[in-house]
Amino acid sequence: MNWAGLYTVLSGVNRHSTSIGRIWLSVIFIFRIMVLVVAAESVWGDEKSAFTCNTQQPGCNSVCYDHFFPISHVRLWALQLILVTTPALLVAMHVAYQQHQEKKLLVLTGHADPKHMEEVKKHKMRISGSLWWTYVCSVVFRLLFEAVFMYIFYMLYPGYQMVRLVKCEAYPCPNTVDCFISRPTEKTIFTVFMLVTSSICIVLNMAELVYLVVRACARRGQHNSNPSSGKGSFYGHKLSSEYKQNEINQLLTEQDGSLKDMLRRNPVLQEKGDRCSAC
Amino acid sequence: MDWGALHTILGGVNKHSTSIGKIWLTVLFIFRIMILVVAAERVWGDEQDDFVCNTLQPGCKNVCYDHFFPISHIRLWALQLIFVSTPALLVAMHVAYRRHEKKRQFRKGDQKCEYKDIEEIRKQRFHIEGSLWWTYTSSIFFRLVFEAVFMYAFYFMYDGFRMPRLMKCNAWPCPNTVDCFVSRPTEKTVFTIFMIAVSSICILLNVAELCYLLTKFFLRRSKKAANQKQHPNHENKEETKQNEMNELISDSCQNTVIGFSS
Numbered sequence: 328m329n330w331a332g333l334y335t336v337l338s339g340v341n342r343h344s345t346s347i348g349r350i351w352l353s354v355i356f357i358f359r360i361m362v363l364v365v366a367a368e369s370v371w372g373d374e375k376s377a378f379t380c381n382t383q384q385p386g387c388n389s390v391c392y393d394h395f396f397p398i399s400h401v402r403l404w405a406l407q408l409i410l411v412t413t414p415a416l417l418v419a420m421h422v423a424y425q426q427h428q429e430k431k432l433l434v435l436t437g438h439a440d441p442k443h444m445e446e447v448k449k450h451k452m453r454i455s456g457s458l459w460w461t462y463v464c465s466v467v468f469r470l471l472f473e474a475v476f477m478y479i480f481y482m483l484y485p486g487y488q489m490v491r492l493v494k495c496e497a498y499p500c501p502n503t504v505d506c507f508i509s510r511p512t513e514k515t516i517f518t519v520f521m522l523v524t525s526s527i528c529i530v531l532n533m534a535e536l537v538y539l540v541v542r543a544c545a546r547r548g549q550h551n552s553n554p555s556s557g558k559g560s561f562y563g564h565k566l567s568s569e570y571k572q573n574e575i576n577q578l579l580t581e582q583d584g585s586l587k588d589m590l591r592r593n594p595v596l597q598e599k600g601d602r603c604s605a606c
Numbered sequence: 607m608d609w610g611a612l613h614t615i616l617g618g619v620n621k622h623s624t625s626i627g628k629i630w631l632t633v634l635f636i637f638r639i640m641i642l643v644v645a646a647e648r649v650w651g652d653e654q655d656d657f658v659c660n661t662l663q664p665g666c667k668n669v670c671y672d673h674f675f676p677i678s679h680i681r682l683w684a685l686q687l688i689f690v691s692t693p694a695l696l697v698a699m700h701v702a703y704r705r706h707e708k709k710r711q712f713r714k715g716d717q718k719c720e721y722k723d724i725e726e727i728r729k730q731r732f733h734i735e736g737s738l739w740w741t742y743t744s745s746i747f748f749r750l751v752f753e754a755v756f757m758y759a760f761y762f763m764y765d766g767f768r769m770p771r772l773m774k775c776n777a778w779p780c781p782n783t784v785d786c787f788v789s790r791p792t793e794k795t796v797f798t799i800f801m802i803a804v805s806s807i808c809i810l811l812n813v814a815e816l817c818y819l820l821t822k823f824f825l826r827r828s829k830k831a832a833n834q835k836q837h838p839n840h841e842n843k844e845e846t847k848q849n850e851m852n853e854l855i856s857d858s859c860q861n862t863v864i865g866f867s868s
Contacts, residue, residue: 330607346703357615357692360607365688366681369647377654381664381779491669492779505779507665509654512676520685 347535377509391495407476414465489514626815656789670775686756693745
């Protein structure tokens with residue numbers, strides 16, 4: 328399991344994301360993971376072997392390196408990228424659950440043939456209902472993880488800058504010794520680059536959150552502007568069956584856009600679907 | 607996620623490129639990315655380990671290396687290649703958006719939609735016209751800008767494209783001016799010149815593609831204007847469709863896959 332494996336797993340999620348979500352995923356994979364693998368890892372490759380202290384005291388070098396670099400930048404970035412990309416799997420799990428429900432529905436309505444089952448697997452889920460909440464939670468978690476890691480970075484390496492020289496007096500160093508870091512300028516450039524892409528990802532996540540909320544409010548507004556006609560008790564029993572039909576229709580809309588299309592194209596199936604009160 | 611994955615992503619874009627675009631993509635992957643991975647990374651592999659300064663002062667070597675090489679050639683090239691290949695994804699996103707719209711039309715059962723099957727929409731190759739033309743032209747423009755910016759950054763940082771054998775350094779804690787020796791300077795110069803040359807070829811290809819697109823755009827416009835002049839009130843849909851089909855056939859005959867298959 329490596330970055331390529333993660334890419335395979337997350338490409339599947341891509342299909343059920345919004346367009347901003349897809350842009351976010353591209354930025355993560357191309358400008359962060361790829362830059363990390365192809366460039367940053369080789370810059371930090373010799374960080375310990377080329378960390379030189381002006382002393383011959385054995386152990387001083389190791390102790391000073393450990394004191395100034397409790398956790399290396401590349402490992403922090405790797406952790407950050409894994410944690411930031413993982414909430415998308417919540418969405419993948421929810422989609423898989425919904426697809427499972429649709430398949431059950433098809434079995435109940437007596438159309439469990441391979442063609443319809445394949446269509447359930449292939450179609451794109453609409454982000455509405457409970458999937459909307461899962462999606463929004465995943466975006467909130469992403470934002471949280473990004474912010475937390477940026478803060479940790481700032482705490483561990485103030486100013487995001489890599490200095491050339493650090494002064495160390497940890498035991499067993501005999502006194503204050505000068506220690507020199509390898510490639511500090513190149514490391515600063517890459518730290519700033521990763522910081523900038525991280526900020527871009529935060530902005531994209533916020534934009535996606537705003538977009539989802541606005542879309543949900545707009546949809547709600549549309550619902551409210553088409554109120555049900557007449558709620559008098561005289562039409563009591565008719566309303567209850569209409570209400571039931573509305574619920575079934577809503578369930579079908581929420582669950583599956585193309586399932587509705589399937590039902591529309593196949594009137595026999597639709598009849599059975601209408602009669603199905605267990606939906 | 608490495609160069610192989612980038613190749614997979616950009617291979618899909620290949621289908622909607624012009625023939626010059628396909629040549630550009632081939633040059634990028636074979637003469638730049640592959641050379642970088644297979645050869646250049648080995649040449650620069652021991653750049654710091656074998657950077658030797660004529661002093662025993664601890665830290666002097668680190669500081670002098672950092673002073674003369676703020677960012678290694680290899681990393682600059684890697685960033686350049688990533689930035690230069692990414693605008694093509696704008697085109698891929700636009701094509702994906704168009705496909706999505708066509709699928710929606712198809713699902714609604716729109717009469718205008720002439721596709722028999724949703725699979726046909728997935729496989730269809732889009733003509734570079736309308737808004738897609740603007741996206742494509744912008745992507746080429748961005749490629750040119752990034753190439754130029756990185757070449758300038760190279761020239762600015764390394765004072766020309768030659769790697770000297772000896773550098774004189776007097777940054778603290780070096781006690782005085784010390785001689786520092788770069789490892790494999792000639793081999794590095796050869797590869798630097800090679801990468802610069804290929805980068806220039808890519809710039810030329812991008813400029814040629816831009817000219818080609820502009821020429822095609824103006825020709826199409828003048829044809830439309832000429833057609834309208836001859837038949838001002840007559841909207842011959844059949845003729846227009848036939849013309850488009852002929853254009854498509856002649857374009858696809860020209861745009862045979864060179865090197866890369868999508």
